[in-house]
Amino acid sequence: MKKISWLLLGFYFFNVGNVFAQNNVESLFNGKDLAGWVQYNGKAKYTVENGELVGRTVMNEPNSFLSTEKQYGDFILELDFKVDVHMNSGIQFRSELNDNNDHCEVTDQHTPNRVHGYQMEIDPSARAWSGGIYDEARRGWLYPLEYNNAAKTAFKNNAWNHYKIEAIGNSIRTWVNGVACAHIIDNMTLKGFISLQVHEINDAKDAGQEVRWKNIKIQTKNLKPAAPDNLFVVNLIPNSISADEQRNGVRLLWDGVSTKGWRSAYKTTFPDKTWYIKEGTLNVRGSYGGEAANGGDIVTLEEFHAFDLQFEFQITDTANSGVKYFVTERENSGGSAIGLEYQILDDDKHPDAFLGSIGNRTMASLYDMIPALKIGEGRREKIPIGQWNRGRIVVFPDGKIEHWINGWKVVEYQRGTQYFYALVAKSKYVIWKNFGMAEKGHILLQEHGSHVAFRSIKIKEL
Numbered sequence: 324m325k326k327i328s329w330l331l332l333g334f335y336f337f338n339v340g341n342v343f344a345q346n347n348v349e350s351l352f353n354g355k356d357l358a359g360w361v362q363y364n365g366k367a368k369y370t371v372e373n374g375e376l377v378g379r380t381v382m383n384e385p386n387s388f389l390s391t392e393k394q395y396g397d398f399i400l401e402l403d404f405k406v407d408v409h410m411n412s413g414i415q416f417r418s419e420l421n422d423n424n425d426h427c428e429v430t431d432q433h434t435p436n437r438v439h440g441y442q443m444e445i446d447p448s449a450r451a452w453s454g455g456i457y458d459e460a461r462r463g464w465l466y467p468l469e470y471n472n473a474a475k476t477a478f479k480n481n482a483w484n485h486y487k488i489e490a491i492g493n494s495i496r497t498w499v500n501g502v503a504c505a506h507i508i509d510n511m512t513l514k515g516f517i518s519l520q521v522h523e524i525n526d527a528k529d530a531g532q533e534v535r536w537k538n539i540k541i542q543t544k545n546l547k548p549a550a551p552d553n554l555f556v557v558n559l560i561p562n563s564i565s566a567d568e569q570r571n572g573v574r575l576l577w578d579g580v581s582t583k584g585w586r587s588a589y590k591t592t593f594p595d596k597t598w599y600i601k602e603g604t605l606n607v608r609g610s611y612g613g614e615a616a617n618g619g620d621i622v623t624l625e626e627f628h629a630f631d632l633q634f635e636f637q638i639t640d641t642a643n644s645g646v647k648y649f650v651t652e653r654e655n656s657g658g659s660a661i662g663l664e665y666q667i668l669d670d671d672k673h674p675d676a677f678l679g680s681i682g683n684r685t686m687a688s689l690y691d692m693i694p695a696l697k698i699g700e701g702r703r704e705k706i707p708i709g710q711w712n713r714g715r716i717v718v719f720p721d722g723k724i725e726h727w728i729n730g731w732k733v734v735e736y737q738r739g740t741q742y743f744y745a746l747v748a749k750s751k752y753v754i755w756k757n758f759g760m761a762e763k764g765h766i767l768l769q770e771h772g773s774h775v776a777f778r779s780i781k782i783k784e785l
Contacts, residue, residue: 334551347544351391352376352515352536363388363420363438367521376536380410380529386459388415388438388594389516396514396579400488402446402539408480408531412445415459415518416488440515441465443488443497444507445534446478452584453478454486454497454504459520466505467730470555477502491546493560494567498549508558508565517541532742557713557730560574561603561635561778568781576623576632576766577780579603588620588660588767590651597770604637607644609774620660622650627783635711637776641672644775645690648716654755659769661752663759664690665716665726667775671706680749687714687728692746694731695726711778720785 346751348492351359354374362369365387368379378389395416418440439460446452454474456466470477477499478484487498492513497505519536556568562579576584580600582593597608598621627648634646647662654661666688670676675699676682682694706712706728726734736743738759752758768777 331560331695345515347542348542350540352539354458354537356694357389359392360389361392363390363436363518365521367524369519369521374537376519376539378412378519378534380521380524380532380538382524382527382530385523387437387521387523388417388418388437389521390418390516390518392516394514394516395490395541395543397543398488399493399542399546400490400540401486402536403483403485404534404536405481405483406445406447408447408528410447410534411522412484412534413442413457413459413520413522414445414488415440415442415516415520416457416514417441417490417515418518419515420510438518440512441490441495442520443486446521447480451475451478453484454499454502456495456497456505456507461511464730465509465559466507466557467620469730469732471504474499474502474504477504477539481651487548487765491548493681494548494565496549496552503549503552503554504724505554506554506556506567507574508556508560508563508568510560528774540663548593558779563779564781571631573631573688573781573783575780576782577777579778583626585621586624588622588650588765589655590619594619594621594770604778605768605780606774606776607768607770609639609772620647620767622652622660622767623737624765626763626765627718627782628763629718630716631785632716632718633779633781634714634777635779636667636713638667638669638706638708639774640669640708642667642669643673643675643771643775644668644773645769645771646714646716647767647769648718649759649761650767651764658767659771660767661755661758662764662767663724664769665714666690666695672704687726687733689724689726689734689736691750691752693734693736694727696731718785 347621350539365384366388367381367384370377370388415438418438420436420438438461442457444455444457454469454477455468458465471640485500490494493508493510496506551567552571556565557566558568564573564575584762585593587594599606644667646665650660650662652660666684666686668676668686670685678684679691683691685695713729717725722738724736725732747753747758
């Protein structure tokens with residue numbers, strides 16, 4: 324009887340091994356030691372205990388990364404982990420070392436050969452962004468879970484959690500305990516190592532916090548993407564629409580190469596004098612700072628009622644511009660066409676940032692009506708000159724409207740409410756009858772005398 328049991332057990336392990344081999348699944352951790360791994364940057368303590376890989380925080384050490392010696396391009400990675408409730412961690416992938424950090428917009432000067440690249444966040448804090456995608460030491464947050472509130476409850480504190488990362492071509496997707504969390508399209512780094520992060524700490528009481536990993540397995544061949552989901556997709560490849568975006572009803576509003584679909588406000592032709600196209604960007608020339616005085620605003624030929632509008636923009640020194648919606652051109656204003664406006668501004672240097680009321684003329688605000696919320700450590704997000712930023716305006720069928728910038732929702736309001744009418748009454752728009760209440764309207768890019776560039780302008784009608 325005992326002999327039969329051993330034979331059955333041996334047969335079981337043989338078949339499990341065959342299943343792994345057939346599915347091209349490789350174990351990255353042998354459960355005994357750190358063979359195949361190398362540590363970069365900080366000196367957090369990594370050990371093997373009871374068949375688990377353990378990382379512990381160390382005071383006055385920068386972020387630490389236990390990294391695979393091998394690099395991986397396309398793969399499906401799955402692992403289990405358990406983390407202390409006050410600790411931050413993450414799984415790096417398609418990551419690399421680079422002294423120059425040519426693409427970095429977020430830098431960490433105190434560590435040579437800084438690890439940078441994609442990271443699937445482990446975040447047990449009240450923010451609950453576990454499963455979001457961060458670009459370590461490079462571009463910062465690419466997919467915070469503000470884009471996907473439903474996924475914030477997938478992570479479980481004081482418990483083992485299961486992570487899955489699917490990186491196939493330009494598509495990167497994440498899951499926490501089977502719940503779809505994030506989806507980006509990006510081609511900045513298509514191959515790199517995988518790392519287990521232990522975050523730096525600045526308080527001695529946090530020393531010795533631990534994160535434990537096990538069942539770290541990767542598949543690199545015969546990859547089959549998971550079934551499509553309905554997540555909002557962040558596409559970082561300029562002027563492109565991915566298959567998932569297209570399936571979700573997203574389309575380009577500007578094709579990246581021509582003036583098709585756009586014209587001057589109040590006119591039938593496009594203002595070639597002021598607007599120009601260069602290397603996939605739509606640019607308005609700088610002049611002396613006047614409003615619509617050097618060729619004018621441009622508007623879509625189409626009109627829209629409910630929509631999710633995305634756009635990337637880049638400001639220059641002392642820039643002023645905006646994206647307007649529900650523009651009807653009925654007002655014949657003489658200057659910029661009238662509509663609800665997502666403000667684009669150099670808050671540090673343009674005088675308009677200090678006018679209006681309580682900051683309601685600053686970046687991403689509903690111009691002259693609602694100030695954009697302060698975000699991140701109690702400060703309004705800094706928008707560096709020359710950096711591409713992701714703007715978003717969502718107009719729901721019921722009249723609720725949201726402004727977003729770089730993954731943060733910073734304005735929310737409802738058209739047609741007493742509150743909305745009170746805001747209009749206190750604004751410069753009080754002179755326009757039924758301001759902001761059109762059933763539908765054009766989308767407008769503003770010319771305000773300074774150089775601003777746009778790209779990746781896309782829309783989904785709701």
